[in-house]
Every structure is written in C-alpha cells, then in structure tokens.
Amino acid sequence: MSTNGTTNGSNKELDPNQGGDANKKTYHKQPTGEALKTANAHSADNELTLYGSCFCPFVHRVWISLEHKGLPYAYREVDVYRKPKELTDINPRGLVPALRHGEWGSYESTVLMEYLEDLDKGKPLLPQDPKLRAESRLWSDHINRHIIPAFYRYLQAQDSEDQVKFAGQLREQIAKLVDAADPQGPFFLGDELTFVDVQLAPWIVRLGKVLKPYRGWPDPEPGSRWEKWVKAVEAAGPVQRTTSTDELYLDSYERYAENRPNTSQVREAINSGMQMP
Numbered sequence: 001m002s003t004n005g006t007t008n009g010s011n012k013e014l015d016p017n018q019g020g021d022a023n024k025k026t027y028h029k030q031p032t033g034e035a036l037k038t039a040n041a042h043s044a045d046n047e048l049t050l051y052g053s054c055f056c057p058f059v060h061r062v063w064i065s066l067e068h069k070g071l072p073y074a075y076r077e078v079d080v081y082r083k084p085k086e087l088t089d090i091n092p093r094g095l096v097p098a099l100r101h102g103e104w105g106s107y108e109s110t111v112l113m114e115y116l117e118d119l120d121k122g123k124p125l126l127p128q129d130p131k132l133r134a135e136s137r138l139w140s141d142h143i144n145r146h147i148i149p150a151f152y153r154y155l156q157a158q159d160s161e162d163q164v165k166f167a168g169q170l171r172e173q174i175a176k177l178v179d180a181a182d183p184q185g186p187f188f189l190g191d192e193l194t195f196v197d198v199q200l201a202p203w204i205v206r207l208g209k210v211l212k213p214y215r216g217w218p219d220p221e222p223g224s225r226w227e228k229w230v231k232a233v234e235a236a237g238p239v240q241r242t243t244s245t246d247e248l249y250l251d252s253y254e255r256y257a258e259n260r261p262n263t264s265q266v267r268e269a270i271n272s273g274m275q276m277p
C-alpha cells in the first residue's frame with residue numbers, strides 16, 4: 001500500500017466508502033440472482049418507474065409491493081452515492097427509492113407503498129377494514145421508528161458491550177411486533193402477505209444475510225411464532241423475486257459492519273443520534 005492509502009496509486013475506481021483501499025468490500029451496483037432476473041424482465045420503459053439500488057432495504061419494500069400487485073413497471077438501478085440527475089430530479093435529498101409515474105414523481109418508501117395502494121390496481125396490501133388499516137399503519141410506524149434504527153445501531157456498533165445492548169434492544173422491539181401479530185399467522189394479519197409484512201420483509205432478509213454473519217444474530221427459535229413469520233416472509237414469491245444472492249448483502253454491508261466513514265446518510269444519523277433520513 002502506498003503512503004496515501006491507495007493500493008495501486010490510482011483510486012479513481014474506488015467508492016468513497018472504501019477509504020482508498022481496494023481490499024475493502026463495497027456496495028453492489030447491479031442485483032444478482034432472482035432479483036437480477038426480475039430487473040431484466042422490467043428493463044423496458046414504463047410510465048411507472050422505480051429508481052433503486054439493489055442493496056437498499058427501503059427500495060426492496062417498494063419493489064416487493066410492485067411484484068405483489070403485479071403492476072407493469074420499469075426498474076432502474078442507480079448508484080445512489082453518485083446521485084444521478086434522474087434520481088435528484090425526483091428526490092432532491094438524493095435517496096432511493098424514488099418512483100416516477102408519468103411526469104410526476106415522489107419518494108420515501110412508506111409514502112410510495114401508500115401511493116401504490118391508492119392507485120387501487122392489482123392485489124392490495126392494506127386490508128379493507130378501517131381498524132385493521134389503522135393498525136397496519138401503527139405497526140409500520142413501530143418498524144420505522146424502533147426496529148430499523150435498532151438494526152443499524154447493532155450492525156454499526158464496534159464495542160462488544162454496545163453490541164450486546166443493541167442486540168437486546170432489537171430483540172425487544174421485534175418481540176413487541178410479534179406480540180401484536182395474529183397468533184396463528186403465518187403473516188402479520190393471518191394467512192396473507194400484507195402491508196406490515198412488506199414493511200418488515202427487507203430487514204427479515206437482512207437479519208439472516210447480514211446480522212447473522214456479521215454479528216451472530218441467531219436463527220429464530222424453532223417452533224416459535226417468529227420462526228413461522230420469518231419462514232413465510234422469506235418464502236413469499238414477491239420477496240424471493242426481489243432478493244439477490246447472499247454475497248451481494250455480505251459485500252454491500254461490510255461498510256456498515258465496520259462503521260466506515262463515508263458509508264451513507266443512515267450511518268451518519270445513527271452515529272450522531274439524529275433521526276434517520
């Protein structure tokens with residue numbers, strides 16, 4: 001390695017989160033496996049277009065929703081850390097996911113999932129009953145406010161005492177959600193995949209593909225309600241069709257597991273105790 005921290009004298013091809021070190025893993029820029037097949041099947045232009053990055057769980061939510069609904073759409077992979085104009089034209093904050101529908105566009109994964117519901121096309125994710133709809137929104141809020149920040153706090157923690165503490169917080173927040181779920185399941189509201197399942201699904205996938213290898217997150221207890229839920233979500237067609245191979249997640253999340261500088265706005269928010277982007 002040279003004194004300026006580069007491995008080959010030229011770090012032009014390196015991503016900022018690699019800190020000039022080509023040996024560091026970085027985020028993938030194309031989906032793999034089943035997700036790649038799905039992206040290829042949706043490469044033709046469409047008035048409904050999802051701009052996403054393959055590793056991103058917030059994108060994953062919207063992608064699962066589109067697949068569940070069976071709507072015609074295009075998928076466009078963008079390098080979210082290089083902020084192409086097609087992304088910032090829709091989302092000035094430069095975050096994925098962003099959705100374009102004709103001349104109009106919007107962003108924020110939960111807002112986009114609600115928008116797709118409001119189109120009233122394809123298979124719905126929110127139930128009909130207003131009380132169950134309210135409860136679905138309430139528990140989605142719990143996922144956004146408590147489960148997701150706990151996931152990143154745990155993944156980014158470098159100190160082993162902090163890791164134990166944050167693993168406990170994550171378990172506690174998941175347990176509250178499991179207690180609120182239909183007792184039989186296997187999904188949140190019963191036998192069908194609905195809104196809350198899709199809100200959580202990307203992190204269920206990443207508990208096994210990221211937190212397990214990097215932090216030793218355990219498989220769900222055999223026979224538990226949580227195990228039933230995890231298995232049903234992982235086996236759901238829309239989840240499978242939008243999930244890449246294990247390597248993509250392992251590589252893309254090394255920067256979080258090492259809490260490396262220039263990783264993302266999510267990392268900065270967690271480190272500074274600010275609200276997530």
Ligand SMILES: N[C@@H](CCC(=O)N[C@@H](CS)C(=O)NCC(=O)O)C(=O)O
Pocket residue numbers: 053055056057058080081094095096097107108109110263264265266276277
């Ligand atoms: N609250 C947003 C979060 C989206 C988000 O944080 N996306 C990440 C990728 S997973 C991103 O765009 N990061 C870009 C950056 O950090 O500059 C949502 O729900 O859509």
